[in-house]
Structure formats: C-alpha cells, structure tokens
Amino acid sequence: MNIAVCAKEVVDVSEIKIDEKTNKPILEGISKEVNDIEKSAVEEAIKIKEEYGGEITILTVGSVDNMENMKELLAMGADEAVIISPPEESDYTVVSELLAGAVEEIGDIDLVLCGEASIDLFSGQVGPRIAELLNVPQITYAENLDVEEEKIVGERDVGGNKIMTVESPYPVVVTVTKEINDPRLPSLQEILGAANKPINEWGPKEFMDHEIEPTTEMKDIRGVSMERKNIIFDEDELEDSVKNLAENIAKEGLLEG
Amino acid sequence: MVLIYSDDKDTTKELIAKGRELADETGSKVTSVIIGEDDDEVANELIYHGSDEVILANTDIEQFKAEEYTQVLKKLVEKTDSEIVLIGSDKSGKEIAPRLAAKLETGCVTDCTDLYFEDGTLTAERVAYSGNAVAVKNFISEPSIVTIPSKNFDPLSKDEGREGEITREELEVIEAESKIIDVQEKESEGVNVEDAEIIVSCGRGFENQEDLDLAEDLSEALERGTIGCSRPIAADLKWLPEDHWIGLSGHEVKPELYVAIGISGQIQHIAGMRDSGTVVAINKDEDAPIFESADYGIVGDLYEVVPKLVEAINEEKG
C-alpha cells in the first residue's frame, strides 16, 4: 500500500498576537510546527504501513523554515518527503494542482491522506480538490479507518450528529480529523534513522505539464483583537470572590432574561 | 447569475438573501437548486424568500455523495452560466465546494463571513488563525465559489407575492466508486448549543461524570443555561454526547454568557467560543490559557467554587 500524506509546517496559532499599529497578525518569530491534524494523517499512514507495508511519502507545498519539522515526520515512520516550491502567486488551486501533480509523478499511490483542514487557515479545500483532480473518490472527516486489501472503510463525522460509514476502492483521497488517533512521538533511534531518509525538493516545472494560475488572491489580512477584561477575583475568602463574580454577571444584565 | 445550494432549507434562505443582494448589484438573477426533492411547495418557499428561479434537479442519486453532487452542480453552473455559487457551509457543503471548484478550475473561499463587491471584484472575508485574524480574499476567476455558514446572514422575510420560475432538470451522473454503507445517529440529547444564550461548559477538571451535576446546578441558577463541554468530555470520556462539544471540531457558539469550568482552554476550544459575549473561567490552574480568553475568572477548585457561585447567583437574583 503506497501512501502520500499531505502535511505542512504552520505557525503555532496560539502564539499569534496582533500588531496594534498595523492591525495585522504578527507571523514573524512565531514557532512553526506540523499541526496535530496532519500529524494524525501521518500516524494513520504509519499504522496502515505497519500492517500492509508499502511506502509513505510526505508531500508539502511551500518553503520549510525548520527542516526538523519535516524530518520529524520521517522519524515517526514516513519513508521520504517531497518539498514542492510553489510559484510566486499561489492559492488553493495552485497548491492542490501541485499536490495532485506530485501524486501522479510519484505514481502507484493507493491512498492520499490529508488533514480535514490545516490549523492556520482551516479552509479544508485541499483534500476534495486533490480527489477531483485525480478523479478518485473522497472520504472526508474520517474519524476511523478500516483498511483492507481491496477497499478502505471510513467512518465519517458528517455533522448533524451523524456518523456515515463509507467504503471505497483504491485509489482514494481520505481526510482525517484529529480524533482518529494520537500521533506518536519518534524515539531517539527513529530520530537518528530519519537522517538517512530522503527529502527531495521539486520545482513545479520539473513535474507539471501545464502552467497553473491562482484563482483567488489575498487582498488583506487584518487582526481581530478579542480584548477580554481578564479580571481575576482572588479575595482572601472564596465567598467574596464568588460574590464579586456574581455581581459582575448581574451588572452585565446576564441574570435577566 | 448567482446559484444557491444547501441541503439545509433555512441556510438556503439565508444564502438567497445574500445572493439577492449581489445579484441586484450586478443586475443578475438568483437561482436556487434543490436536488432530489421534486416538490413545488418547497420550491415556492424559496421563491417567496427571494429566489428568482428554482431548479428541481432530478437524478438517480440515492444518497448524498460529494463526487456525484459535484457533477450535478457543475452541470447546473454551466447551464445557468453562473458567475457566483453560494453553498451552505455545513460538512457536506464544505466537501462539495472545493471539489466543484477543482472541477471548474476556479477559486473557492470556504466559511465566508462576509461577501461583497469592491471595485467590481467579488471579495470574501473569512476567519483565519483560529479567530485571530480575518482574511480578505479577492476572486480572480469565475465562477466564484463560496461556502457560507448558517446564521451568518438573515433571510429575507417571506413574501408570497414574489414570483419566480420553477424548472425541472433531469441530470445524469456517473456513479461514484465509493459506497455508503451505513448512517448512524450519534447518541444525542437534541441539545443545540449553537442557539444557546448562556452556556455552562465543562472540561477535564471534572473528576467524575456524576460531578457534571454541579454544572447543571449552575446552569439552572442562570436560568437560560445550556450545558456545553470541551473535547475530552465528549470525544475521549464520552460523558456527554457530542452535541454538547464546543470547539473547532465540535460546535462554534456565541452565547451572551459562557462559563468555562475546569476547561484549560486549548486553542481548538477557544476557537469555538471566542465570539461569546461575556466569558467566565473557573480553573484551579492559574496558568490555564482559558483565563487569557476570559472576562472574569476565579482560580480555585471547581468543587468549592461552583456550589458557592450557585448560591451567590441565587442571592443576586434575590
């Protein structure tokens, strides 16, 4: 079973602050990591490989600031990584085309795994787009996967309190939710072992047979400051703190209804 | 033409209202799509809410599959020559829209919170970085595909005087290779946290399932309260059904008052409640990130704080 996993390094959204002067989120100097949802996709791929063998290729579009983040996925158990540099102007159309193009270039991929969305922008476009570009079925929001030789069965959280069980032959694109597993930490031995695994860098011209143009452009990104009062009541007696809190809740008119 | 589709009728009406506004600005029309439900009454309801045209699409499709619905919508987009496609941003809408965009080789913005023309360009806004920012995106392609969450725009008031055209389309689709085997309802209490005015939310600070009664007591004291919870309570411990789950993967809520008890405040949880009016946090860990997202906080053992708070609230009410 050959698997491609789409995973990328993103800023740690919990560290983002808003620049008060420009009203833009400050993205520089924030640590970057591969987010949990995509690590779960990698973890799921490793579990499948442990049972069925095959190769796991990590695909990422965009520059990688911290190569150790890519190597960590290899240390977890992926076999190689491909870092694709996008053209200057990029959007989901471009990224998806590159990823689908890379899957075709690698060839013989049975399963493409993605996170349901990436934690930074949470658009959730890449999985379904790749499925369409590859003209294969899609199983989105998978919280559980049951892999067999000829087919894959996924339990999907389709909202409205419903779980849908879907099966598909290969090849197929699956997007997973964070609930599907807890990604493993690589051991020291695996970290050392990752050093010998290949990380390839591809330019679009090397494998794409057509030009790709973006279809949307980012016009602006502005910060949303969610200033909270951050008042902690810590009187000597808990009774007094609680009373203060109740009074404030009342003062805001929340006890009328 | 603005094409509207959602499998939820209330959302469809909200999208029609937005579509109406955009269509009026460009002197275009609004067409709504209903798939697999051949009913004039349902179609008229959409016309009364502002749709110029309703297409009743008849297909062989038995159940919802993104691969097949995408084909239907593609044919209708091409047939109506639509420039804008508005799709409801529920889970099915969000898996159709990008696939449709790829099929049409065009742009898509999901979870759009505002949509307007600026200098003749369709511009969409959406939340980014877990609510820390708003991304403003311009479409430089047509048709422009946008998904919009429910309750984001108000529907137009129903006007039975509105007239429109109902057309029927027979559409053939290539059957998808995937197969739906089963659809199960998750255990549910029919709770709707998304509409709640006050939410008392429970996290990992609770030691036993029975102890959630404490939150229930507070919820009762606050009168309009509904019980919510964080991921571990619903997904890991399963002490509460998932309809209580608040967060990025659960429900996104905006009550007037949100009381987080024993919730540490992981970013995924914060993203689900950050639009709340007033936020109160009770946690024994003074370092819990929830306090950064709270208006009022008490650092303490919830088992001591909550009963006392119930008393204080009751006193306050007189």
Add this chain to the structure above:
Amino acid sequence: MNFELTDNQKMVRNMVRDFAENEIEPVADELDEEREYPHEILDKMSDLGLLGIMIPEEYDGAGMDTVSFAIVIEEISRKCAATGVITEVHNSLVASPIMHYGTEEQKEKYLPMLASGEKIGAFGGTEPDAGTNLGAMQTTAEKDGDKYIINGQKTFITSGSEAGLFLVFAVTDKSKGRNGISAFIVNSDTDGFEVGDVFDKMGIHANKVSELFFEDMEVPEENLLGKEGEGYKIALSALDHGRIGIGAQAVGIAQAAIDESIKYSQQREQFGKSISNFQGIQFKLADMETKTEAARLLVYNAADAADRGERFTKEASMAKLFASEVANEAADEGIQIHGGYGYIEEYKVEQLFRDAKITEIYEGTSEAQKMVIARSLLS
C-alpha cells in the same frame, strides 16, 4: 564556530519537550507531594530511547551525542527535576562508564537492560565519610577465588531503593590509596545487598535517595568494571559526564523558573496593570533569561567538547558550577516575582526553589568544582 543545534538535536528537543509537557507535567506536582518515584514515566521514556541516550545502537541504545543528552536532561528537568536527575545518573553515571570501561561481555549483558529500562541504574560512590574525597572510601572488596566479597555502606544514592543495577565503588587495595579503588557492577538482588533508610529531602522528592549496606556481598569477578584499581579514574570520568547532566538539569530548573515567572507576571495585576509592565519585574526576567542562556551555552560547550573527543573536565565543572548557581538564583527571583504566592506550595516556583539547591551539592559541590577549575589553571 556554530551555535545552532543540528536538525537531529532540534528534533530531540521537540520530542522530549512534547513528552515532558504531555507525560511529566500533569503528574509532576503529585510526584513531588507524594514523594513518589516516577516508574511510569521511566517506562514511557524507555520506549523513546531516553534510557539509552548515548548507548550505541548495537546495544539497543540510541547512540546519540552528549549535546542531545544535555538537551534531554534539560527538557525533562524543566518539568520534573527529580526525574531529570534519575535519568541523568542512569545514562551518564552508569551506562557511560560501562560503555567506556566495560568488556564486550559486560556491554552485551548490561547495556541493553539499561537501555530498555529493565533495570534503572544507580551510582554507589558516596559514603558517610567519603563525599568529595572519594579517597577516604571505607567500603572494601576482598578477592576470594573467582569472586569479590564486598562489605561497607553507601549513602545519598539517587534511585537507591528503586534501581536494579548499581555501580559500586570499593577499596581492593588499601595501601594504594585512591589507586586501590575498584568499580563493580552489582545487581540489587545480590545476597548481602540491602537498602537502608530512604531520606526525606528538601527537594527533588520524586527521587528516592537512600543508604545502601553491603554485608559479605559476593560479586563474581566478571563484574569488576575496568581493572582493579581503576575505580577512581572511572568515577572521575563518569562524574565529568555527570556534571554536564547536572548542569543541564540546573538549566532546566532555571528555565522553569523563567516560564513560571513570565506567566505569573503577565497575569498578576497590581495598580491596575499586569506586573510585567513594571521595570522591577522586567529587569529580573531579563537577568534570569541572560544568565540561563549563558549557563545553557556552557553546558553545550562542555557537551560539544566531549563529543569532539576533547578533554572536558574543566568545561563540565564550569558548566555545573555556573548553571547550579543560576538555577538557585532564578528560583529565588522567581519566588520574589510571585511575591507571597511564591512561598505557597501550590505555586511551582516553591518546588523549584527546593529542587534547585541540590544542584550545587551533588556530583561535586560548587567548592569542589572550583577546585577542579583552579587546578586546571595552575597545573
């Protein structure tokens, strides 16, 4: 000159940090309160290779460098200093000497069981009357045919009541002074091996520190590590590695004090604004950060010297001396920043203050480090 960690070292840091946040931090307070040895954490650490950090891969270890070892100890100590020292002793005071002085048979037999955590390692050096001055050692090992008979006692032994494999130092030839000391690999289930009192300590509560008693304890001659009389040399070389580890532990404690102080100072409001706005607090934080980073660089410097195969005795002593002082200073300032709350057990800085002190004492007091450093200048 390159001050950047390698990708591998960064990955080690990310992994251990992740592990410490998820597996150690949630239980650290309880371990401290209950004075409970971190058996479960050590089990989980063995799965990640953290009990065989520098043990070569052929003996089931990770074969990592000393810098990685320092990173591991720092990150673990940042969440639990006691688990930090247990890991440090196991890796640097027990596994390392066996790696460097063990016969092929000894390496094959003992290194895999250390790496897998099947046995936790402990170092039996200190005696009631032989601390810094190992030469005053009283414990004796008498050759009797193909075995040694060991009699005596040890004290202040990290993991003493919990470890399975001990490196025990004993005098084989009293006439030769420190050159008459030998090192033995001893299983805790050997007849005549007895654990004495487990001490109630000021800090690092989760580490069980005890006395050991040996009464006619028979140890087969194949358990002699190195040659007879090489014990002192083995102990010093182990302690050189150990001091890098204690330096790293101290950096972890100092870093934790900074972490806690930043959080607290941003949250605590006085005079209508958070106390982090006050220069008095800011200057303290700036000093803590600067000194901690300096200490970290000294630790890395010693570790890097070890990895390059250079002599690093002075470097390790300087790292340990400075880092342990910084840890105490940072914990002290951390409490000052917290004000009255810092003195309350519920706040982590209180524990850090108690944990920091020992770093100036064990594996060579600050005074002993200064002797080592001065000797290298004057010799």
